[in-house]
Amino acid sequence: MTGYVAGRVLALGVLLFxxxxxxxxxxxxxxxDPARLAAGPDASEAMVQTLRAQYGLDRSLGTxxxxxxxxxxxxxxxxxxxxxxxxxxxxxxFFPNSFELVTLSLLLAVAVGVPLGMLSxxxxxxxxxHGSRVMSVSGVAVxxxxxxxxxxxVIALHLGxxxxxxxxxxxxxxxPPITHLLLVDAVLxxxxxxxxxxxxHAVLPVVTLSFPALASILRVNRAEMLETxxxxxxxxxxxxxxxxxxVVAKLALRNAxxxxxxxxxxxxxxxxxxxxxxESVFDWPGIGLYAVNSALSSDFVPVMGVTLVIGFNFxxxxxxxxxxxxxxDPRLRRTAA
Amino acid sequence: MNAxxxxxxxxxxxxxxxxxxxxARRYARxxxxxxxxxxxxxxxxxxxxxxxxxxxxxxxxEDATGTxxxxxxxxxxxxxxxxxxxxxxxxxxxxxxxxxxxSLQIGLVITLVAATIGVPLGVVxxxxxxxxxxxxxxxxxxxxxxxxxxxxxxxxxALGPGIVNAMLAIALVWWPGYVRLVQGKALAIxxxxxxxxxxxxxxxxxxxxxxxxxxNCLSPILVKASMDMGTAILTAASLGFIGLGAQPPFPxxxxxxxxxxxxxxxxxxxxxxxxxxxxxxxxxxxxRRRPPRRSRSEEPELTQALRNTRRxxxxxEFGPVIG
Numbered sequence: 001m002t003g004y005v006a007g008r009v010l011a012l013g014v015l016l017f018x019x020x021x022x023x024x025x026x027x028x029x030x031x032x033d034p035a036r037l038a039a040g041p042d043a044s045e046a047m048v049q050t051l052r053a054q055y056g057l058d059r060s061l062g063t064x065x066x067x068x069x070x071x072x073x074x075x076x077x078x079x080x081x082x083x084x085x086x087x088x089x090x091x092x093x094f095f096p097n098s099f100e101l102v103t104l105s106l107l108l109a110v111a112v113g114v115p116l117g118m119l120s121x122x123x124x125x126x127x128x129x130h131g132s133r134v135m136s137v138s139g140v141a142v143x144x145x146x147x148x149x150x151x152x153x154v155i156a157l158h159l160g161x162x163x164x165x166x167x168x169x170x171x172x173x174x175x176p177p178i179t180h181l182l183l184v185d186a187v188l189x190x191x192x193x194x195x196x197x198x199x200x201h202a203v204l205p206v207v208t209l210s211f212p213a214l215a216s217i218l219r220v221n222r223a224e225m226l227e228t229x230x231x232x233x234x235x236x237x238x239x240x241x242x243x244x245x246x247v248v249a250k251l252a253l254r255n256a257x258x259x260x261x262x263x264x265x266x267x268x269x270x271x272x273x274x275x276x277x278x279e280s281v282f283d284w285p286g287i288g289l290y291a292v293n294s295a296l297s298s299d300f301v302p303v304m305g306v307t308l309v310i311g312f313n314f315x316x317x318x319x320x321x322x323x324x325x326x327x328x329d330p331r332l333r334r335t336a337a
Numbered sequence: 338m339n340a341x342x343x344x345x346x347x348x349x350x351x352x353x354x355x356x357x358x359x360x361a362r363r364y365a366r367x368x369x370x371x372x373x374x375x376x377x378x379x380x381x382x383x384x385x386x387x388x389x390x391x392x393x394x395x396x397x398x399e400d401a402t403g404t405x406x407x408x409x410x411x412x413x414x415x416x417x418x419x420x421x422x423x424x425x426x427x428x429x430x431x432x433x434x435x436x437x438x439x440s441l442q443i444g445l446v447i448t449l450v451a452a453t454i455g456v457p458l459g460v461v462x463x464x465x466x467x468x469x470x471x472x473x474x475x476x477x478x479x480x481x482x483x484x485x486x487x488x489x490x491x492x493x494x495a496l497g498p499g500i501v502n503a504m505l506a507i508a509l510v511w512w513p514g515y516v517r518l519v520q521g522k523a524l525a526i527x528x529x530x531x532x533x534x535x536x537x538x539x540x541x542x543x544x545x546x547x548x549x550x551x552x553n554c555l556s557p558i559l560v561k562a563s564m565d566m567g568t569a570i571l572t573a574a575s576l577g578f579i580g581l582g583a584q585p586p587f588p589x590x591x592x593x594x595x596x597x598x599x600x601x602x603x604x605x606x607x608x609x610x611x612x613x614x615x616x617x618x619x620x621x622x623x624x625r626r627r628p629p630r631r632s633r634s635e636e637p638e639l640t641q642a643l644r645n646t647r648r649x650x651x652x653x654e655f656g657p658v659i660g
Contacts, residue, residue: 018479022488026495143571145578149594273484280579291487292579295494303494311483318482 004326012319019311023304024068028061055079077305082297087305090290095309096180097167098279098286102271104202105210110264113214114253117221117260121229122248132218139215144274148208148281155204163201165283172197205282209274213267220263224256231255258328265321269314388438400427401435403586423593432588439589443504443573444566450508451569452562455515457547460554462516463523464546473516480513486572493581500573500589503582507572511565518561522554 035052043051052058056067071078077087120132156164163169167182172194175185183202186195228234229252237247275288283289287306294302368374392398396417405425414421420429462470462477480488485507492506526532527550535545576582577591585592 014475015479015482018475019483022479022483023491026491143574145575145591146594270484273486276486276490276579277575291490291494292581295490296498296580298494298497300491300494303491307483307487307491310487314484315482 005323008319008322012315015315016312019308019315020069020072023307024065027300027304028057028064028068072308077308078301080294080299080302082294082299087302090302091287091305091309092180094285094287094290097182097284098272098275098288100181100183101202101205101209101275101279101284101286102268104206105271106213106264106268108206109210109213109217109267112210113217114221114257114260117218118225118248118253118256120218120222121225124226129222132222136215136219136222139212139218142211144208144212145277145281147211148204148278151204151208152281162203165201165204165281167201167285168194168197169201205278205284208281209271209278212274213264213271216267217260217263221256221260224259225252228252228256254328258325261321261324261328265317265324268317269310272310272313384437385441387434388441391434391438395428395431395434397428397431398435400431401586401588429593432593433590436588436590436593439583439587440570440574443500443589444570447504447508447511447569447573448562448565450504451511451565452515452558454508455512456519456551456554456558458512459516459519460523460546460551463520464527464550465542466524470520474520477513477516477520480510481517485510486575489572489576490579490581493576498581498584500577500583500587503573503576507569507576511569514561514565515558518557519554522557523550526550526553 035048035055035057056064059067075088077091079085080087080090083090116128116132116135120129123129152164156162168174173191175182175189175191175194178185178188183195183198186192186198225248229248231252234247234252237251242251272288275284275286276292277288278284279286279288280292287309291303291306294300294306368378395401404427406422406427407425409418409422411422411424418428418430420433423429423432458473458477462473488510489503489506492509493502496502496506523546532545532549535549540549573582574589574591574594577589578594580592583589583592
């Protein structure tokens with residue numbers, strides 16, 4: 001088991017290094033002249049030269065790569081070309097918001113998708129099954145930003161039940177930070193009004209972001225449950241007199257969860273990518289919106305930072321899924337170790 | 338004697354044709370029995386015909402070229418403007434119809450470029466193998482370990498926004514899926530005896546790779562490409578929507594939907610939602626070789642892929658990330 005974990009962690013390190021090479025290539029090789037891009041179209045040659053020296057762009061690519069890597073290892077993501085903020089500070093400010101959004105969405109997707117998939121398999125070809133399949137097909141087909149706009153239009157604008165976007169109302173009191181996760185801090189500080197307002201702002205983005213994930217988790221879990229329920233050991237358990245729901249929930253679900261877990265892990269990473277769209281629609285101050293706004297002003301340094309953060313999280317999620325596999329399925333543990 | 342051999346050969350050829358025709362008819366029958374497949378095909382045909390004849394059926398073809406009619410901006414849908422007008426007075430119906438053509442082109446170009454990069458690399462990685470193959474696969478792994486939309490945005494941020502850059506960026510992050518697919522297939526085929534036979538008579542490695550292996554990898558490639566079209570279009574629309582893809586006068590759906598005006602927007606929005614679905618169906622339904630419901634689980638490919646995905650970075654089966 002230890003060998004298995006070590007191997008996986010090592011693979012993560014290799015992947016991370018590869019990702020670093022990609023972001024370096026994008027930021028240092030693709031744009032003809034980043035310094036000119038940063039200086040703007042009207043800058044004089046001297047200004048461009050100064051910038052070039054300031055960002056170390058006048059050195060050789062090899063040296064730049066070493067400097068870049070060393071900086072990242074120290075947690076230095078560089079300076080934004082536009083705002084001159086350190087990207088690391090910005091990321092630290094925006095990431096908790098995205099983390100909350102993605103976590104809530106994933107919780108919603110799992111909490112609804114897994115039971116619905118299970119019910120859909122157990123009550124196959126009934127209205128539950130048909131309903132959840134309509135949901136899963138539309139979840140794959142509907143683009144996230146379209147769903148977000150529609151929810152804004154109907155629920156926020158026409159019905160006025162929930163706010164259009166943003167994180168909190170302007171007048172709402174901010175809790176003094178403890179964990180930097182707004183909702184958690186609000187609970188810890190006992191600011192229930194802030195919590196309520198934060199939750200009201202979170203509903204629409206969370207629903208939008210979770211919908212595609214919910215659909216695919218539902219699909220995978222349904223298909224797996226159908227297959228598992230036909231296995232001999234389930235028949236055996238039933239023949240020995242075990243009750244219906246117990247068999248389904250304790251024996252079948254555990255085996256069906258293995259592929260579902262892969263899907264959940266994949267979806268976590270995709271949701272991080274989806275924040276770029278959903279945060280743009282709902283004006284949610286997270287890393288997705290930060291990346292989009294920076295990209296719109298041709299400021300690629302923050303975008304690289306966001307790419308690294310999202311890539312790292314995605315790889316970490318995959319690692320956890322692999323380890324979760326070994327925990328769920330002892331057979332894998334033995335063969336892999 | 339010679340004539341006799343020729344006649345025999347012709348008969349063999351003819352019988353092959355007849356068998357193929359029978360197969361096709363059988364397949365059509367199975368296909369026709371499945372309502373979802375037929376509906377999907379219908380939608381695809383409708384979408385393709387709109388894209389094909391678009392420029393000749395729209396009432397205001399010049400409205401897609403950046404004309405401005407401030408006298409009739411933001412009108413509600415009427416008989417003259419079926420979907421209303423946008424904030425510079427262009428006819429939304431015209432732009433939605435022309436957008437179909439554009440989207441189709443975007444999807445085609447992205448898929449083509451991605452396959453052109455990915456397929457040869459996959460053949461090399463699968464057949465030639467060695468250090469080169471290993472290296473190709475590691476690079477592929479890295480690309481697959483980051484959500485495609487994020488990488489595409491990263492590339493666009495360096496290249497600058499615009500439809501061409503967006504397409505380039507998406508293609509640049511799309512090819513690893515093809516490498517992964519083709520490598521596995523090429524590896525399997527290289528064990529076949531006809532490849533060994535070719536090697537035995539002294540055919541060169543490159544020739545084996547591209548003349549013997551590649552044609553036999555084509556069908557999964559085509560399946561993946563057809564499924565990718567929809568997701569590629571949607572990714573381009575996503576970039577357009579956040580402002581990094583097509584720029585305003587261009588009738589691209591994602592960019593159109595992001596223009597902040599209501600109520601004409603609602604219509605554009607509906608226009609965008611269906612082609613995605615039908616392209617999805619186009620990809621998924623017709624490639625089903627067996628009639629649905631016969632198998633125990635309804636998504637054998639997906640489930641199988643998931644079971645095979647011990648290394649969860651093999652994300653190509655599911656396309657890229659759209660939220």
